[in-house]
Amino acid sequence: MRRDKQEAQAQFNRRVLLLGAGGALMFGGLGARLYSLQILEQERYRTLSDSNQFSFRLQPPVRGRILDRAGEALAENRDNYRLFIVPEQAGDPVRALERLARHLPMTEGRMERLLTQIARTPRFQPVTVAEDLDWETFARINLHLPELPGILPDVGEVRTYPHAQTMAHVTGYVQVAPPEMARGDRLLLHPGFRIGRSGAEIANEDRLRGSAGQLKVEVNAFGRVIRELPDQSVPSRPGSDVHLSVDLRAQRVAMQALSQEAAAAVALDMVNGEILVLASTPGFDPNAFVLGIGQAEFNSLNSNPYRPLFNKATTGLYAPASTIKGLISMAALEHGVISPNERIHCSGRVQLGNRTFHCWRREGHGSVHMHDAMKVSCDTYFYEVARRLGVERIRETALRCGLGHLFDIGLPVPERAAGLVPSAAWKRARRGQPWTTGDTFNTGIGQGYMLASPLQLAVMTARLATGRAVTPTLNLRPPGFSFDSLGFDEGHVETVHRAMSGVVNEPGGTAYWTLRPGLGVEGVQMCGKTGTAQVYSITPEERARGVRSQDDLPWRLRNHGLFIGYAPADNPRYAVAVVVEHGMGGTRTAARPARDILRDLVTRDPATRETGPLAALSAASGTGS
């Protein structure tokens, strides 16, 4: 037994030794292979490695342009003369930069920043020294290149936004990719390559970017290109141009009309939902972001109370105020809770339990029917109509008109907002309180919980005016595009339409005196509705101190001014919504800019004018049919 065991152990040990010998042999094999690769063939592989470093130059693609509907460039590229330093070839980076500074003045701080960046980067990777040089400086440095080892001149392209402020929120801007995104991506790491970071630039990134090519070059030991081998290279494929539906000229009218305000304007072609104007003031200069915006400049933009970086047209949310009254009228007619001729008496106030609800006109409007109630914007009438409808039926119509809906118009998700259409269930869930008739009253005049963006207000306007399920987009839609009907009764659409015409064109209408003579285009009328969203309620004490009107309040406490409208009245085509933050009243500050936009659109008629890409599109479909 013991002998058996000893024999087994001896056999085991013999075999372990055998295996050990096999293992040693394999380790030896690995060592021999390494010796052959790393010692014997070192030179060959070192050359291959060097050629890896230099022989293929990544060719970043040219970014596609962003064009307006008429083919005007909103974002394009211009030459960017720049200098790189390749630390490995430059020797001592301090001396290399000092040599360069003789031709290109550099501040101490800039030089220090560059040196820390060079220290952080692998020595074989180029670091950007200067960008956007003028041609003379660039040519001078090229001339002195032999005394500047390690300096690599390069002509790249840089994004430029010719209409700067006017289109900033539509185009957005490009920037160097953030490090966490660029990690491991050679194209994104390429110095000077930029990607869309907001607006249409990011939403259309895939189409705009194109794909990188590889340029095969022969280089000498200093990394200077001796010759290029284009036939062995893969050319970069430029990105495609993107045509947006916006109309540069109408946008300019909007931006100018609202230039003194913090405001937003949206205009739509109601037939196909194309957005013609998407303005948010104040604008900002997207060009400042492309080459890297300074911290001070960014801070001043970011802390400006007028919020220039914020796209108010799509993400600003406001109480729709009286602009909702067309929608409430439509809901009332559709559900048959009131006939257009039924009169309701307005004494300037309504008592509900122990709360008093005022009409904006303290002395009341007397006995009004729907047409007049809309025209004079009588709150009392709509308190009663809302009470009869109840919040759920208001909500249903509001959703049908596009409120509370997140429209995918071709902007990135953070630049859109859904707003809020309240319901009893919402209030219970969010506030833990039951819905009250008072809440319904407030909803009926667009105050209270309801919130909408200017974009949504424009959609609501278009849906009420056409009775169709208009959805907005920043992209061009094919000719002949149309929307399904929302199922509103034709007669009801007509009633609301005439009421909104009354607001502008009949004496007594809230926008009549301000806009007189209406649209201002021979033979064409516009429709509209004013609104004033309360921001702050003047207290009795303040009233006693002499704070009587909005003008006496500081800017941030003044009411928002709103206006929605459309034209031409006899064949509605263009819808517009304007919100002026703290503009005190829709009549005072929002109506005229909205009218100016509509007037420009109606006179020039860009929706039917066949120029640029639109002409090409309709020509193509013309031959098809």
Place this chain on the structure above:
Amino acid sequence: MGVFSQSVPRGLREKLYEINWAFVLLIILIGLIGVGMLYSVEGGAWDPYASRHSVRFAAGLAVMLGVAMAPPRFWMGVAYPAYIGALVLLIGVELFGVTAMGAKRWLELGPIRMQPSEIMKIALVLALARYYHDLAAERVSSLAGLILPLIMIAVPVLLVSRQPDLGTAVLIGATGMIMVFLAGLSWRVIGVGAVFGAVGAWGVLTYALKDYQRDRIFTFLDPEADPLGSGYQILQSKIALGSGGLTGKGYMQGSQAHLNYLPEKQTDFIFTMLGEEFGFVGCMVVLGLYAMLLANCVMIAGSCKSTFLRLVVMGVASTFAFYVFINAGMVMGLFPVVGVPLPMISYGGSVMLTVLFGLGLILGAHVHRGAEPPKGAGLFG
């Protein structure tokens, strides 16, 4: 002090005293090299690789010491249940596995994502060791004594290769065969087996492999033929190694690695990066550390008195050696690219745990080298 005077340590303090600290030191050295290389992978950043690797390595070391404290009887007791459990999990992968990157290797149990093939590596070693420990010496070469171990090896190999995870399947199969060999299989049977094996390998190569698997196997023979296709990885890896030369390009200065010519540099190709940055010297130091660790294992196996412990030590050591051979050979273009990591240096949690668990078993075998559990011994008997 003769062999017979060895006694089995009992208390925790005695056991700790018996731990082979040189062995532990080697392991720590290798792990630290891994941390250093993963720091370089990110161009000099702790996150995400180096930091997580350090944490996993520290946790793995604790597991290793814990495993080393358990007596051989315990491991004999859990050998079969562990094997059955691992088998059930492998079948689970086949049925409910999570597919990632074209392969079904993972099983999701609540928040835990596990790779049962890793458990099987250890479980098979334990089960085979236990089987041969219990088997009478004269039956080792008999047909009856051979069938069960072959089935024990074949079933997991088939299941793993179906995932498909060729590298692990080869690893499990080869480890199993080495254990059968060490258990004392007669040379005559080995000769016959070799003939059948050759025929079988030909069959598998021709009929059972997926196209991309065959491609990977054949392109390593001639990577230059398709430099941008499947030979790309091997070619770039060879360039990186070769250009490293005698002493390398310097820490964090590997142009191949940092310009992203090198694929998977944090996992399968980390040895290449080491070779590029530290050259032939660096490679030999790392291979030398592995060789010392393995030599230590062989010495421990020789000192063990029970068949069970000897086989466990050699089984785990073989798996470990295969990891190193296959990985290093793969990046040098000697073996096909099969996706086997370099133990304790490559980034990856499951393999790290498996390896340190296995090394814990070896460490435990050294601590309990005098133990002679009877045949059929187990937890409860």
